[in-house]
Amino acid sequence: MLVIVLGSAAGGGFPQWNCACPNCRDVRRGDPALEVRTQDSLAVSADGRRWLLLNASPDVRAQIERQPVLWPARGRETPISAIALSNGDLDHCLGLFSLRESQPLSIYATHAVRAGLVDHNALWATLTRRPGQTVWHELGPEGSPVTGARGDDLGLKLTPVPAAGRLPLHLRGRREPNAFDNVALVVSERSSKALLVYAPGVAAPSAALEPWLERASAVFFDGTFSHDSELVDLGLGSQSATDMAHWPLFSPNGSLEYLASRCRGRGYLTHVNNTNPLLRAGSAERTALEAAGLGVARDGMELEL
Ligand code: MLT
Numbered sequence: 001m002l003v004i005v006l007g008s009a010a011g012g013g014f015p016q017w018n019c020a021c022p023n024c025r026d027v028r029r030g031d032p033a034l035e036v037r038t039q040d041s042l043a044v045s046a047d048g049r050r051w052l053l054l055n056a057s058p059d060v061r062a063q064i065e066r067q068p069v070l071w072p073a074r075g076r077e078t079p080i081s082a083i084a085l086s087n088g089d090l091d092h093c094l095g096l097f098s099l100r101e102s103q104p105l106s107i108y109a110t111h112a113v114r115a116g117l118v119d120h121n122a123l124w125a126t127l128t129r130r131p132g133q134t135v136w137h138e139l140g141p142e143g144s145p146v147t148g149a150r151g152d153d154l155g156l157k158l159t160p161v162p163a164a165g166r167l168p169l170h171l172r173g174r175r176e177p178n179a180f181d182n183v184a185l186v187v188s189e190r191s192s193k194a195l196l197v198y199a200p201g202v203a204a205p206s207a208a209l210e211p212w213l214e215r216a217s218a219v220f221f222d223g224t225f226s227h228d229s230e231l232v233d234l235g236l237g238s239q240s241a242t243d244m245a246h247w248p249l250f251s252p253n254g255s256l257e258y259l260a261s262r263c264r265g266r267g268y269l270t271h272v273n274n275t276n277p278l279l280r281a282g283s284a285e286r287t288a289l290e291a292a293g294l295g296v297a298r299d300g301m302e303l304e305l
């Protein structure tokens, strides 16, 4: 299984347009300790020809242009055969609307994520202008083989695993939360034992995810915040990481320790917020992360599992 990190930043990207925190300020100045990052998404393939995107970020167009394997070879034949959504947050779904040039799209999502995106959404009509423009596949707990919009088999299977999270901001107060609003996406390959866990939004540990973390060949995990009060301490917000349903790495019972004991050598942080001090090479947080046998996903990073 081939995996390409298309983007590794949380919503807003890095730098974020309206932010002058120390990280955003220094990355704009070209400080070599920091790297620009687009919003989090992975591309996965069994054969190197047909690709499954995990989430469609607002940066999807630029992400495609940076990855020659995602360029169409002729006519309108995109190698992007399918797209899976881990939740309905805008940083994971807005890219779908950029992929609207009458291209048939095969989209995998849980019932809850699909309903949140499609119901009462006037913009959605732009992806249903023609019959067959969007082919939905409902991800039930048992998982699903992945096929493209024309029924071609990608040799991959997707399984959604409920992860602690919350409703997308725009749905809060409009309906009751559901366990399948926010999932980790597990991708397995039929012809090998390769197993990828992609969990960009995790608020707390969960029993359902444990066995998958232990079996995974690689894990991409919520690295949004190092510290629970990170935004408050920087004077940039009033919400803690916990309030935002992102498990901080360095709090007591933080995610760092949890990941270090379960996926040492196989674990990478993604969906990293622009304020996170571990974005800076040489910071105490980055040093602690590396000492724990974990890494930060980087845009353009490739793995072969
Ligand atoms: C999150 O990761 O918490 C969400 O992307 C927040 C948001 O939608 O702004």
Ligand code: MN
Pocket (backbone or CB within 6 Å): 010, 011, 089, 091, 271
């Ligand atoms: Mn997000």
Ligand code: ZN
Pocket (backbone or CB within 6 Å): 015, 016, 019, 020, 021, 022, 023, 024, 025, 274, 275
């Ligand atoms: Zn910032």
